[in-house]
Amino acid sequence: MSVIQEIRAKLDLVQYISQSGVALRKAGRNFKACCPFHNEKTPSFYVFPDSQTWHCFGACSTGGDIFSYVQRRENVDFAEALRILAEKAGVQLQARTPEQQEHEARLEKLRSLLAEAARFYHQRLLNAPDAAEARAYVARRGLQEATLTQFQIGYAPDSWNAILDRLKQIGYTEQEMLEAGLLTRHEESERLYDRFRDRLMIPICDERGRVIGFGARALKPEAQPKYLNSPQTPLFDKSATLFGLHLARRSIRESETAVIVEGYMDAIQAHQHGFTNVVAQMGTALTQAQLKTLSQYARRLILALDADEAGARATLRGLEAVRQAASVARVFVDPSGALRESSRLNLELQVITPPQGKDPDDLIREDPQAWRDLLANAQSVADYVINAAVASLPANATLAEREQVARELLPLLMATENNLQQQANVQQLAYKLRLGSGKALLEWAAQHQRLKRLDRPAPAEESRASAEPGAPSAPIVVLTHGEALQEYCLAALLQYPSLLADLQRIFRQLVREDAELESLLQPLCSADFTRPDLRAIFETFVRARAQYQEEWLSYLEANLPADLLPTLERLLLARLEAYEQRLRQASQTDPRALSKDVASLREAASLHSDEARHRAALPHHALSLRIVRLRRECTELGYLIQEADQAHLLTYLERNKLFLRAIRILQEAAHISYAKQSVSL
Numbered sequence: 239m240s241v242i243q244e245i246r247a248k249l250d251l252v253q254y255i256s257q258s259g260v261a262l263r264k265a266g267r268n269f270k271a272c273c274p275f276h277n278e279k280t281p282s283f284y285v286f287p288d289s290q291t292w293h294c295f296g297a298c299s300t301g302g303d304i305f306s307y308v309q310r311r312e313n314v315d316f317a318e319a320l321r322i323l324a325e326k327a328g329v330q331l332q333a334r335t336p337e338q339q340e341h342e343a344r345l346e347k348l349r350s351l352l353a354e355a356a357r358f359y360h361q362r363l364l365n366a367p368d369a370a371e372a373r374a375y376v377a378r379r380g381l382q383e384a385t386l387t388q389f390q391i392g393y394a395p396d397s398w399n400a401i402l403d404r405l406k407q408i409g410y411t412e413q414e415m416l417e418a419g420l421l422t423r424h425e426e427s428e429r430l431y432d433r434f435r436d437r438l439m440i441p442i443c444d445e446r447g448r449v450i451g452f453g454a455r456a457l458k459p460e461a462q463p464k465y466l467n468s469p470q471t472p473l474f475d476k477s478a479t480l481f482g483l484h485l486a487r488r489s490i491r492e493s494e495t496a497v498i499v500e501g502y503m504d505a506i507q508a509h510q511h512g513f514t515n516v517v518a519q520m521g522t523a524l525t526q527a528q529l530k531t532l533s534q535y536a537r538r539l540i541l542a543l544d545a546d547e548a549g550a551r552a553t554l555r556g557l558e559a560v561r562q563a564a565s566v567a568r569v570f571v572d573p574s575g576a577l578r579e580s581s582r583l584n585l586e587l588q589v590i591t592p593p594q595g596k597d598p599d600d601l602i603r604e605d606p607q608a609w610r611d612l613l614a615n616a617q618s619v620a621d622y623v624i625n626a627a628v629a630s631l632p633a634n635a636t637l638a639e640r641e642q643v644a645r646e647l648l649p650l651l652m653a654t655e656n657n658l659q660q661q662a663n664v665q666q667l668a669y670k671l672r673l674g675s676g677k678a679l680l681e682w683a684a685q686h687q688r689l690k691r692l693d694r695p696a697p698a699e700e701s702r703a704s705a706e707p708g709a710p711s712a713p714i715v716v717l718t719h720g721e722a723l724q725e726y727c728l729a730a731l732l733q734y735p736s737l738l739a740d741l742q743r744i745f746r747q748l749v750r751e752d753a754e755l756e757s758l759l760q761p762l763c764s765a766d767f768t769r770p771d772l773r774a775i776f777e778t779f780v781r782a783r784a785q786y787q788e789e790w791l792s793y794l795e796a797n798l799p800a801d802l803l804p805t806l807e808r809l810l811l812a813r814l815e816a817y818e819q820r821l822r823q824a825s826q827t828d829p830r831a832l833s834k835d836v837a838s839l840r841e842a843a844s845l846h847s848d849e850a851r852h853r854a855a856l857p858h859h860a861l862s863l864r865i866v867r868l869r870r871e872c873t874e875l876g877y878l879i880q881e882a883d884q885a886h887l888l889t890y891l892e893r894n895k896l897f898l899r900a901i902r903i904l905q906e907a908a909h910i911s912y913a914k915q916s917v918s919l
């Protein structure tokens with residue numbers, strides 16, 4: 239049980255409000271009082287014990303649960319309200335321990351140090367006389383100035399203490415520089431000196447674009463190694479990082495495709511030529527961590543690798559990692575809202591091999607169209623593996639040799655979860671190796687699989703065994719329709735924060751039509767969220783976007799109670815499509831659902847780019863969210879009408895009319911935005 243649920247279970251709203259000094263009187267099954275938040279003579283503040291909610295039908299025209307009551311009453315933010323209520327309920331909050339805070343502060347220091355170093359190197363490349371050779375090098379590689387700026391490419395001078403002196407000057411210690419991977423310690427003298435000298439400096443960033451390390455290319459042909467990376471540091475883990483992801487993330491999400499190249503220069507060149515869904519894997523075989531990261535954004539991965547044999551071997555190693563990752567059990571909420579386990583990492587894998595002797599870097603620079611064609615004709619992994627194996631066999635290979643190849647490839651070809659695909663793969667293999675119809679191979683493969691299944695631990699164990707330490711636990715959530723609406727709206731805003739302004743504009747336009755309804759039609763606000771965790775995140779998100787001192791996501795993380803950070807992380811990484819499917823199902827059973835034409839147009843919309851799609855879909859869902867809230871409040875008002883005396887009945891009925899009018903306006907707007915979203919293709 240979350241602390242929020244625990245608090246709700248332990249505290250009664252009616253009791254809490256009366257203890258806070260509000261004189262509640264019974265009104266039917268509910269309670270009423272003069273509103274503690276505005277001045278009035280006749281009570282319009284109601285508390286509903288069944289739903290544990292309150293509402294002021296007077297000047298405030300707002301309501302909520304125990305958390306929003308405390309926030310309003312004490313004039314505090316959610317985090318503080320949570321603290322107050324946790325204390326009252328005797329619930330232990332998860333605090334950021336002093337150690338955690340210290341650790342965070344240390345990482346933050348290293349980040350700012352690395353950002354400073356990147357700025358220093360970049361300025362040197364642009365301006366310093368001793369960087370002339372480096373400038374000539376980037377010119378030869380065809381890198382434009384905008385690209386140098388975008389990737390903040392720099393130059394480390396040929397000096398033992400350039401970065402050391404620079405960073406010392408502005409207050410960083412040698413220990414910190416060492417920890418950030420910028421210095422090396424001399425083995426005998428123990429003297430510290432610059433790790434990167436006379437090299438082109440390529441900053442490596444995390445997903446949020448913060449510098450965590452460097453890739454450094456030698457400029458003199460004799461210098462070794464050609465590429466020198468930052469060592470492993472508290473910030474930099476090469477095997478979990480993909481170069482360029484912060485710049486490629488959006489485009490990968492929109493195209494649902496990530497192209498993975500080998501080197502920094504390949505990725506930089508691709509971006510310069512407008513191929514913005516490209517990331518680089520930095521000289522290791524693909525790791526599970528990298529694949530998991532990409533699977534949050536992409537459905538299709540295209541591995542673009544060297545045509546040489548070493549490159550092909552790296553590919554196969556990469557595919558082995560993919561295969562392993564593919565058998566990792568995951569937990570997810572399926573479209574019907576039910577909890578499903580053991581889904582597979584559902585990534586379509588393809589391979590391209592640039593023509594002999596060419597890096598993607600060369601190819602893109604010399605002939606962007608050829609690169610485009612290559613991507614369009616990407617081969618499935620199975621085809622690639624089969625073709626490569628067949629090509630490596632001598633023309634006069636014996637039957638035994640050919641069968642041996644088949645046996646080696648079978649496990650890889652059977653790794654896909656799709657049975658038909660498996661059969662097709664095996665049949666193709668049999669055909670290419672001239673092994674008959676493939677029936678014998680299929681039988682062999684089926685037997686092989688049965689044996690493998692016997693080997694395998696039970697699913698529960700498997701998922702535990704394969705979960706990486708420190709990885710966020712998979713979300714286990716079963717959502718009601720209302721919650722799905724709330725989560726979708728919030729997740730869409732977190733993933734595309736610029737949509738907030740557009741959305742609020744749509745709400746403001748509604749009010750312009752009918753000023754009397756201002757409080758009911760105000761822009762999306764925390765009261766629209768009934769789940770306290772979602773409400774708190776929304777509230778803090780709005781504040782984060784309204785300030786400019788700090789990056790909004792850092793602000794959000796710093797200002798949310800620690801208990802809510804897992805929810806934040808889940809929403810930031812949530813697949814919005816899953817919510818959409820859930821919501822679509824509900825709207826199909828809704829008698830007000832639109833015609834089939836619109837529904838099919840909407841299907842077509844799923845082909846549209848992600849951001850554009852959510853820009854169109856979010857208003858519809860946010861308006862629906864408000865409708866749900868007003869309907870709920872209308873029900874509450876209904877209780878009052880049943881029990882009202884003659885004096886108040888008229889006021890309540892008037893009020894009820896306003897609600898109905900607001901709901902009608904919202905419904906119209908929701909339909910318009912629904913239709914717009916369908917035809918905006």
Ligand SMILES: [Zn+2]
Nearest residue numbers: 273276294298
């Ligand atoms: Zn009030």
